Amino acid sequence: MNDFKERIAAELVAVRNRSLAYTEAEDDLLVRQHSPLMSPLVWDLAHVGNYEELWVLREAGGITPLRPEIDDLYDAFKHPRKDRPSLPILGPGEARRYIGGVRGRVLDVLDAIDPDGPDPLHRDAFVFGLVIQHEHQHDETMLATLQLSREPGLVRDGDLPPGGSAGAEEVFVPAGPFLMGTGTQPWAYDNERPAHRVDLPAYWIDRLPVGNLAYAAFIDDGGYDDPRWWTPEGWHWRQESHACAPLFWTRDGGTWWRTRFGRPEPVPMDEPVQHVCWYEADAYARWAGRRLPTEAEWEKACGWDPSAGRARKYPWGDDDPGPGRANLGHRAARPAPLGAFPAGASAYGVEQMIGDVWEWTASLFLPYPGFRSFPYREYSEVFFGKDYRVLRGGSWAADPAAVRTTFRNWDHPIRRQIFSGFRCARSATPEQA
Ligand SMILES: [Fe+2]
Numbered sequence: 001m002n003d004f005k006e007r008i009a010a011e012l013v014a015v016r017n018r019s020l021a022y023t024e025a026e027d028d029l030l031v032r033q034h035s036p037l038m039s040p041l042v043w044d045l046a047h048v049g050n051y052e053e054l055w056v057l058r059e060a061g062g063i064t065p066l067r068p069e070i071d072d073l074y075d076a077f078k079h080p081r082k083d084r085p086s087l088p089i090l091g092p093g094e095a096r097r098y099i100g101g102v103r104g105r106v107l108d109v110l111d112a113i114d115p116d117g118p119d120p121l122h123r124d125a126f127v128f129g130l131v132i133q134h135e136h137q138h139d140e141t142m143l144a145t146l147q148l149s150r151e152p153g154l155v156r157d158g159d160l161p162p163g164g165s166a167g168a169e170e171v172f173v174p175a176g177p178f179l180m181g182t183g184t185q186p187w188a189y190d191n192e193r194p195a196h197r198v199d200l201p202a203y204w205i206d207r208l209p210v211g212n213l214a215y216a217a218f219i220d221d222g223g224y225d226d227p228r229w230w231t232p233e234g235w236h237w238r239q240e241s242h243a244c245a246p247l248f249w250t251r252d253g254g255t256w257w258r259t260r261f262g263r264p265e266p267v268p269m270d271e272p273v274q275h276v277c278w279y280e281a282d283a284y285a286r287w288a289g290r291r292l293p294t295e296a297e298w299e300k301a302c303g304w305d306p307s308a309g310r311a312r313k314y315p316w317g318d319d320d321p322g323p324g325r326a327n328l329g330h331r332a333a334r335p336a337p338l339g340a341f342p343a344g345a346s347a348y349g350v351e352q353m354i355g356d357v358w359e360w361t362a363s364l365f366l367p368y369p370g371f372r373s374f375p376y377r378e379y380s381e382v383f384f385g386k387d388y389r390v391l392r393g394g395s396w397a398a399d400p401a402a403v404r405t406t407f408r409n410w411d412h413p414i415r416r417q418i419f420s421g422f423r424c425a426r427s428a429t430p431e432q433a
Contacts, residue, residue, distance in 0.1 A: 005110055008128045011401055012110075015135045016103065018330075018399075019045060022142045023092070025154060030092045034149040036082040037417055043074070044142050046090045048135040049099025050074040052106060059375075060119075060127040061109035066101060077378055106131075121375060129187030129401075130375070136399040143330070143397045144417050147248070152262030155333045161324070163270050163337025167207050170426075171301065171349050175202040175433055178304040179311050180296055181368050182406045191380035192406040194370045195311070198296045202428035205293055205301045208338045208351055209272035209359065209423045210284065216256060216269070218284050219245055229287045234279030237414055247275040247416045261333055270337040272357045272421045278389045278413035281360040281422035293425035295363035295390045295408070302346050302353040302393070303405025313404050315346035315353050320400060326355035327396045328403060335396055335421070354403055357421030358391040365390050365410035383410060395419035 001009065023030055023045050030042040039047075050070065057063040065071075072078055073087050090098060113122040121127040146154055177199040182188045184195070224244045227235045237243075245251070248258045249267060256267040276284075285291050293301070303311045312318060314325070321328055325344035327336040335356035345351045353359070365388040373381045388410040394403035397419050411418060 001111060004115060004125070008110060008125050008132075009107060011132050012103070012106065012128070015132050015139070015399070015401070016099075018139050019048060019135060019142070020096075022139060022146065022155075023096075025151075027092050029149070029151060029154075031085070033082075033085040034145055035417065037415075038141070038145040038148060039081045039084045040089070041142055041145055042092050042095050043084045043087075043089050044138045044145075045092075046070070046095035046098055047074040047076070048131075048138050049095070049102045051134055052099070052131045053102045055121075055127050055375075056106050056109050056131055057102060060113065060121045061105070063105060063109070066105075067098060070098075077382075124186035126186065127375075133187065133189075133402040136402045139399070140395065140397040140419070143333075144419070147261055148417055150259060150262050155261040156330075157261075157334070158332040160327060160332045160334075160336040161340045163339040165339035165342040165351065167339075167342075167349065167351070169207060170204040171207050172428070172432070173200075173203055173205060173297070173301050173348055174306075175200065175428075176306070178300045178306075180299055180406075182311065182404075185313065185404060185406060187401075188404070188406060189379060189408075190372065190374040191365075191367070191408050193372075194368060196369050198300075200296055200300060202433035203293070203297055203425055204428060205297060205348075205350060205425040206423040207349065209335075209357055209421050210281075211269065211338050212256075212267050212271055212273050213269040214288075215246070215273040215276070215284060216267070218287050221287070223283060223287050226287075229283040230279065231282060233413070234283055237277070237279050238283075241414075243277075243280070246273060246280070249275075268337070272335045272338060272352065274335055274357050274395075274419055274421050275416050276360075276420060276422070277416040278360045278411075280416070281420075282362075282413075285422070285424045288424055290424035290426045292360060292362040292422060295361045295392065297425055298353075298359065298361050298392045299405060301348050301350045305347045307347070311405065312347070314344075315350065315405065316344055321354065321403075326352075326400075328355040328394060329399045330397050332396065335419075353393050354405075355394055355398070356396055357393075357419055358395045358398075358409055359393045360420060360422040361390045361392055363390045364388065365408070387412060389413050391418075391420060
């Protein structure tokens with residue numbers, strides 16, 4: 001195998017080790033449903049193997065199905081998450097054997113494909129990018145499940161750099177066009193394509209995500225009890241849910257506590273706020289006299305290099321994220337303190353856009369002009385419309401392989417079990433522009 005294929009083989013090993021580490025637990029924990037929002041962990045485990053079988057072995061490799069009878073059980077569109085525990089899914093031991101059997105044949109396909117050939121699944125090893133990113137995304141979902149389970153001691157933690165980088169609160173982005181989306185990132189999903197010109201008026205965007213200290217001030221100011229700050233749908237959610245703080249927060253006297261992977265701890269006031277839904281982010285922004293950035297504003301501030309007139313793969317450039325640039329890949333099971341990554345700043349000087357928390361944007365999940373679904377409609381196309389808001393940037397749980405300035409995530413505006421936060425923006429006044 002050449003260097004390119006060796007690197008892909010190493011990525012396949014790394015992501016599988018990650019999935020196996022998250023499912024090194026008693027069988028009971030793996031088969032139980034910890035929340036109706038989530039699948040049992042053992043479903044995710046076999047599903048990533050089944051997806052790998054469908055796409056790498058069958059579609060790209062032309063290999064006869066290994067277990068066609070289980071396809072239906074692992075089709076995410078046939079069975080909503082809440083119904084998955086009642087399906088006759090594979091048990092933990094059988095699931096591990098099945099995904100191991102698939103993986104044994106996957107390396108043969110990797111060896112055989114021509115990354116420079118005409119087949120769009122083979123070109124640049126796209127199909128391997130598809131399954132590697134897919135498995136990392138399920139690993140992040142498994143972490144959200146483990147967080148909901150409140151089982152202690154299952155998720156490792158690690159060290160992060162201290163915060164506190166100096167700089168202005170907001171960054172000014174002058175009016176002008178930029179290229180949104182991509183036609184050059186080989187593993188980009190269909191929803192990130194094609195690259196297209198977007199002309200934006202001038203705006204301001206926060207240098208850092210909104211932190212726990214600022215968010216606690218919103219709570220203390222009665223933000224959850226004042227309908228002025230909420231959209232009608234958001235206020236409805238607020239009343240139905242009785243939410244009065246981010247998910248997993250509780251108050252003890254004058255101190256906010258949170259439960260993180262089963263461990264209670266005081267809320268660190270210097271971290272980006274996490275586990276808020278879109279309605280909460282939107283209400284906070286209105287209370288603060290601001291608004292959420294649109295997806296285009298977020299991407300321009302993150303990836304556009306105005307002096308070079310080109311888009312970067314990451315805020316700092318095209319080099320891989322190192323430990324000094326972003327908090328990715330589950331180095332620690334939490335966001336890094338605000339200002340921990342001055343070396344990860346974008347061309348405009350905006351920090352912590354990649355890693356730490358997924359950032360809610362104001363935008364609905366919609367196709368770019370010229371969108372074409374690939375390799376299947378159910379990846380993106382069926383989600384376009386009014387039901388989902390876009391999140392950007394990737395959390396501490398996202399892997400570098402599944403993160404870039406153009407990457408689009410989406411979810412319902414009520415969801416907050418995900419590792420979600422936000423930053424604010426505002427339009428420039430005519431004098432500023
Ligand atoms: Fe999936």
